[in-house]
Amino acid sequence: MTTDGEMSEKIGTVYLVGAGPGDPGLITLRGYELLQSCDAVVYDDLAAYELVAATPPHVERYYVGKRAGKHSRLQNETSKMLVMLVKRGLNVVRLKGGDPLVFARGGEEATYLKQAGVPYEIIPGVTAMTAVAAGTGIPLTDRRESAWVLMATGHEATSASLPVPWEEIARLKGGTVAIYMGVGRLSVIVEKLIAGGADPDISAAVVVNAYTGAQRIVRANLHKLPEQCIEQKVESPALVIIGNVVDLMEKLSWMTAGTLAGKRILVTRPREEASEICRKLRFHGGEPIPLPTIEIIPEVNRSDWEQVERIFGEKSWIIFTSKSGVTHFFDGLFMRGYDIRALGEFKVAAIGPGTADRLMQFGLKADLMPEISTVAELASKMVKAGDLIGKSGIRVRGNLSDDILEKTMENAGARVCPLTVYRTRTADWEPHWLKVVKESPPDYITFTSGSTVEGFVSIIGKEAAVDIAANSTVVSIGPSTTEVAESFGIKVDVEAVEHTLDGLVEAMVKYVISTTQPA
Ligand code: SAH
Numbered sequence: 448m449t450t451d452g453e454m455s456e457k458i459g460t461v462y463l464v465g466a467g468p469g470d471p472g473l474i475t476l477r478g479y480e481l482l483q484s485c486d487a488v489v490y491d492d493l494a495a496y497e498l499v500a501a502t503p504p505h506v507e508r509y510y511v512g513k514r515a516g517k518h519s520r521l522q523n524e525t526s527k528m529l530v531m532l533v534k535r536g537l538n539v540v541r542l543k544g545g546d547p548l549v550f551a552r553g554g555e556e557a558t559y560l561k562q563a564g565v566p567y568e569i570i571p572g573v574t575a576m577t578a579v580a581a582g583t584g585i586p587l588t589d590r591r592e593s594a595w596v597l598m599a600t601g602h603e604a605t606s607a608s609l610p611v612p613w614e615e616i617a618r619l620k621g622g623t624v625a626i627y628m629g630v631g632r633l634s635v636i637v638e639k640l641i642a643g644g645a646d647p648d649i650s651a652a653v654v655v656n657a658y659t660g661a662q663r664i665v666r667a668n669l670h671k672l673p674e675q676c677i678e679q680k681v682e683s684p685a686l687v688i689i690g691n692v693v694d695l696m697e698k699l700s701w702m703t704a705g706t707l708a709g710k711r712i713l714v715t716r717p718r719e720e721a722s723e724i725c726r727k728l729r730f731h732g733g734e735p736i737p738l739p740t741i742e743i744i745p746e747v748n749r750s751d752w753e754q755v756e757r758i759f760g761e762k763s764w765i766i767f768t769s770k771s772g773v774t775h776f777f778d779g780l781f782m783r784g785y786d787i788r789a790l791g792e793f794k795v796a797a798i799g800p801g802t803a804d805r806l807m808q809f810g811l812k813a814d815l816m817p818e819i820s821t822v823a824e825l826a827s828k829m830v831k832a833g834d835l836i837g838k839s840g841i842r843v844r845g846n847l848s849d850d851i852l853e854k855t856m857e858n859a860g861a862r863v864c865p866l867t868v869y870r871t872r873t874a875d876w877e878p879h880w881l882k883v884v885k886e887s888p889p890d891y892i893t894f895t896s897g898s899t900v901e902g903f904v905s906i907i908g909k910e911a912a913v914d915i916a917a918n919s920t921v922v923s924i925g926p927s928t929t930e931v932a933e934s935f936g937i938k939v940d941v942e943a944v945e946h947t948l949d950g951l952v953e954a955m956v957k958y959v960i961s962t963t964q965p966a
Contacts, residue, residue, distance in 0.1 A: 459486065459533040461560055462540045463547040465572015466494035469659045469684075470729070473573045474498060478540075481570065482506075486537035489528060493544020493684070497725050500737035504718065507537070510879050522552055526559035533565050544684075546574040550600055550627045574598075575657060576625040579686045582658035584699030587623050592691040595622035601629025601636055601687065617643025623690035630685045634673035640689075641670060650693035655685040660732020661709040662702060666693065705732025706956045711889040713919070715740040715899040717874070720770065724893070727952045736889055739874045740902025743771045745778060746846065746870045752783065754864045755841050759789045764829065764840040764861075766852065767813075768798040768822055769896070772843040773805040775868035787811070793841075798825050799925070801947045820946035821927045822848075826855035836860035846870045847898060871898050873905045885911060888918040893951060894939075895924045897931030904935050913937055920958070924951045 462481045467473030474482075474495075482488060482502050490499050491512035499508060509532075511525045525541075532539045547553030547569055560567045576598060580587045587596045597619070599611045616624060617640045629636060630653060641647050647670035655663040667675040669689060712728050714721050714737045725735040767773050780789060787810050797803040797813035799820030806813055815832060817824035829835070835856060840863045842853055853863045876884075884907070892915070894900045904912045916937040923929040923939045925946035932939050941958045943950040 457536040458565065459536055459538040461529050461533055461556075461565055461567040462538070462570060463553050463556060463567060464540050464542050464570045465546040465574075466490075466498055466542045466544055467573040468545050468575045468578035468657055469493075469495055470578075471495040471497040471501075471725075472729075473578065473658065475570060475572065478542075478570045478572065481538075481540050482542070484538070485540045487532050488540045488542055489525065489532070490542040491544070494542045497722070497735060497737055498542065500718065500739075501722055504742075507532075508877060510877055512879075522555060523559075526556050529556065529560065530563045530565055543572070544575075545578075546572040549574045549576075549598065550602075575627060575684065575686050576688075578658040579625070579654045579688060582662050582702050583652070583654055583664055583696050584701055585652070585688060585692050585696045586699070587625070587692065589692050589695065592695070593621065593623045595619075597622065597624050599624065599626050599629075601626045601632050603632060613639035614643030616640065617645040623688065623692050626687035626689075628683075629687040630676055630681050630683065633676055633687065636687075637669060637673050645669060645689075649689060650691060651687065651689040652693050652696070653681055653685050653687050655681055657686060658702075659734065660705045660707060660729065661734060662704070664696075666696075705730065706959050707731040707733030710734065710891060710959075711736055712891040712893060712955075713738060713884065713889040714893055715903055716893075716895050717741050717743045717771070717899075719743070720895075724895070724948045724952070727948060728955075731952065731956055733891075733955075736884075738876055738880055738884070740900075740906055741871050741898050742874045743775075743845070744870045744872065745775050746867055747779060747782075748867045751864070751866045752779065755866050756783075758839045758841070758864065759785075760792060761839055762792045763794070763838055764796055764835075765790060765793045766796040766825070766829070766840060766842050767802050767806060768825065768842075768844065768848060768852070770801055770805040771869050772845065773802060773809065776843045776866070777809050779868050796825060796829060798822065799946045804947075820925050822852050823855075826852045830855060830859045838862070839864065841866050843868055845898075871902075873902045876906055881906070884915060888915045890919060891922055891955065892916060892919045893922045893924075893955075894928050894932060895948070895951065897928050900928060900931045900935065900937065904937075909935060922951060922955055922958075924948075 464478040464481055482498060487507040488499055488502055489509045489511055529539055529541060543551045648668045651669045651672045653665045653676055665675050665679050665681055710733045712733045712735050714724055714735050717739045721737040725737055728735045794814045795811050796815040797806055803813040803816055817828045838861045840856055840861050842863050842865050844865055844867055846867055856863050913936045920940045922941040923932060924943050929939045929942050941954050943954040
């Protein structure tokens, strides 16, 4: 997609939205709603990608972060891009890490928009400083210790920006200083503060990746802080905080690192099925990267439905082998004017607990479910349940499902109507994500169906896919998925015992514990 399509009569609005400091849960409700209703989103590395990944499929996405190159000219180019997009009549969310008006050049973007006559709105976000406070238990103000807070940038001054008066700040007592982008020049800053009269022994801390599973705190008295940061290899994003309030952390800290802390985890599930697993991974401190390798598109096959309608009311089986199958079946059923009563006489089979759970959401309980979630096991269990002779059955499926089930049941005397309700196709990855995954393979790659593996291989190419997988820990939801992975030469390191998302996350957590425990 290009940004310079046709100009429209109607002009859109730019929403400068604060995404919060990293955890997607910290965006405001207003910001989230705009992401769901906008036409385009322009984002960079500081905003949680999960927020972008969860936008509806029609939303155009433009990455303008560091990997887009040409960093120095970027600001102007980003503003121009925003104007181009609104002139096409699109409502555009410019998603920014933290708050758009705190060290985020939101003011410069707004100035450009104003000059171009483009309407805009600004939606605040949780800034890194308050996320640091909440994540560490360091109050920014405190009636005993701090009567004021000061936010400063530690970024090297350019000719266009004002210098920070460190020596003067050093003379202020009884408050809290928060320094954004300060780690790179920390020793110079600390030197200036101490030269200006700051107490070298005052409490200070550097907080990395605040309010995420990868939060890390380096604590030291002011004069020791730069050395500690080097020793502990502190990386961006990190915030420096100085003041007596830092001591309160001992009593008030509450966040503990999860088992998956700091792990980058590729989630290959289709977009609409990804948020649940991302939440579960975040809960354990992991950093999910939702890059669906497949897309699920609803399919309405009229002749399939006509056949199926003829057996409504009979005592038959209806068989579901995926969550997507359940969702799209009911969409189709409701669209055709039926409701759940159409299935009144049916017995229901589900391939596994995930599919059974989805059925429960529609008010249907699975009567039959195999121990091992494969189509072959399901088919054999159905045959063992007996009484198939002369019966009809409905197999709800996607376009790629194999027909083992249909064949096995037919051999046992049943007549099976296949009902294709969705189609799977390979998803597109934005070029910079392709680069990210190729250049720095994630710690974990999760596959939750054979088709997610196939999608991964077709997006990346077989050789590179095998290579990337060899440099990551590959996690599979169950034996069918593992089989597909191994057919491409992708070695599966962890297979879930229970073939559900919970089972998959649990298997990862156990694996991390078992591999990090001293022998
Ligand atoms: N607009 C953002 C700030 C962008 S400047 C905001 O309001 O938070 C980038 C700096 O923000 C980083 O160098 C770091 O100092 C700080 N920062 C952003 N996210 C952070 C996080 N999760 N933990 C610690 N510091 C963070």
